[in-house]
Amino acid sequence: MDVKKFIEEKVEEIRETVGQNRAIVALSGGVDSSTTTVLAHRAIGKRLIPVFIDDGLMREGESRRVKDIFRKLDIRVRVVRARREFFYITTANPEVKRRKFRRTFYRMLGRVARRYKAKFLLQGTILTDIEETKRGVKTQHNVLEQIGIKPKRFGLPPVVIEPLKELRKDGVREVAKELGLPPEIYERMPFPGPGLATRVLGRLTPQRVNIVRKATTIVEKELAEFKPFQAFAVLMSDKATGMKKGKRHFGNIIVIRSVESTDARTATPSQIPWEVLQRLQQRICKEIPSVSRVLYDLTPKEPATIEYI
Numbered sequence: 001m002d003v004k005k006f007i008e009e010k011v012e013e014i015r016e017t018v019g020q021n022r023a024i025v026a027l028s029g030g031v032d033s034s035t036t037t038v039l040a041h042r043a044i045g046k047r048l049i050p051v052f053i054d055d056g057l058m059r060e061g062e063s064r065r066v067k068d069i070f071r072k073l074d075i076r077v078r079v080v081r082a083r084r085e086f087f088y089i090t091t092a093n094p095e096v097k098r099r100k101f102r103r104t105f106y107r108m109l110g111r112v113a114r115r116y117k118a119k120f121l122l123q124g125t126i127l128t129d130i131e132e133t134k135r136g137v138k139t140q141h142n143v144l145e146q147i148g149i150k151p152k153r154f155g156l157p158p159v160v161i162e163p164l165k166e167l168r169k170d171g172v173r174e175v176a177k178e179l180g181l182p183p184e185i186y187e188r189m190p191f192p193g194p195g196l197a198t199r200v201l202g203r204l205t206p207q208r209v210n211i212v213r214k215a216t217t218i219v220e221k222e223l224a225e226f227k228p229f230q231a232f233a234v235l236m237s238d239k240a241t242g243m244k245k246g247k248r249h250f251g252n253i254i255v256i257r258s259v260e261s262t263d264a265r266t267a268t269p270s271q272i273p274w275e276v277l278q279r280l281q282q283r284i285c286k287e288i289p290s291v292s293r294v295l296y297d298l299t300p301k302e303p304a305t306i307e308y309i
């Protein structure tokens, strides 16, 4: 791909489509939405309204981090606090969880779009998202029109612009780098739109999300030196017996997932040194006392997927 030409073409396309109107973009701080935001900002400047929906399902310190990174690029991000809205998702069914997340997410975004009178919605949808949703692998939160859902249903602007929809993750990283985004964005591991909701099996409660958030921070820090394609923690829906101060204790189970991949279509488990896995277990059980077991997932994609939901 000729990255410079791609950027020129997309900037021009966005500029022509949006004209003198305003556009909204849901910025999560991941590489796809960050790249979309910078492309659109180049095209329409302050008529772009980047919105970070703080759904309570992000990693530690995320809204501050995103605001700070984009402030340095002279892009002002609006943070919308919407934690309460997302925790009514009580189902354990993975696809229903995804669909409920999508509905809540877009309703929030629709509300913000109306507030700013935005006529266009920009999304960082990539080719893999579209393919997997169409094939029924999963309900990708950012794929709508391709499966026949009209954005109007969620009160969103009628026109959706998806400048990255022909690219895969590796292509997006190249564009992000060329656009001058910092390595902490273009080298960052993918993080799914529905956030930690894809890593909590069973009921989604603030307490359960907190457990997986803390475990995720530990996993990301301890495995950073190996630069895996993606590494994270998952909270199982069941519990298991363990020992605590000599007494039996029915505790949570955390799974560590670390995979290697180029485009997320296939993945293999990372070969993590045994001592590192042991350190991870020790830290997780010590720093999150409700956890009594830590497991390492050995399953490639296929037969597994990368995420658990």
Ligand code: XMP
Residues within 6 Å of the ligand: 132, 137, 138, 139, 140, 141, 142, 190, 191, 192, 193, 194, 198, 230, 264, 301, 304, 305, 306, 307, 308
């Ligand atoms: P799976 O779990 O299907 O994931 O093997 C493949 C890649 O996609 C990411 N993923 C998502 N990204 N919205 C996103 O933006 C989503 O709903 C979503 N679900 C999964 C996942 O992290 C992996 O990199």
